[in-house]
Amino acid sequence: MKIKDGGVKMREVVETLNASKGDGPYSQAVTSGGFLYISGQGPLDPQTGEILGTEIEEQTLSTMKNILHILNAAHCTSDHVVKVTVILSDMRLFERFNTIYKTFFEYPYPARTCFSGGLGDILVEIDIIAQLP
Structure with missing residues (x-):
């Protein structure tokens, strides 16, 4: 946790063993200013870090499960x-990705940005911004 001058918390870490930790110098998620910011999550097994699934549908489901655990x-x-950013390894996977993604949200859907990027063997990475209750 970082402290601003005057003792006001800038951010607090949110962590769970039920979601992938990643391997970089970042937190699974932080809260700040009434919002939760979840770092990019992929289809990684929380215990082993192994990629789960080879198809976009499987990987989207695993990624969203990691996100739900962090939200919880x-x-x-x-x-x-309120906001979702999606990186797909290939935009040709968009429709198949959407089939799984839309089962996790109801109307009105969160704002979303989706683009392609080099992800290696990972087909999807998602980060989230949520308003704290």
């Missing part, structure tokens, strides 16, 4: 999500 650790649900 912050006492949030998918209803609290």
Whole structure:
């Protein structure tokens, strides 16, 4: 946790063993200013770090499960999500990705940005901003 001058918390870490930790110098998620910011999550097994699934549908499901565990650790649900950023390894996977993605949200859907980027063997990475309850 970082402290601003005057003792006001800038951000607090949110962590869970039920989601992938990643391997970089970042937190699974942080809260700040009434919002939860979840770092990019992929289809990684929380215990082994291994990629789960070879198809976009499997990887999207695993990624969203990791995200839901982090949301739950912050006492949030998918209803609290206001912004989603999606990176697909190939935009030709978009429709298949959407088939799984839309099962996690109800109307009104969160704002979303989706683009392609080099992800190696990972087909999808998603980060989230949610309003804290």
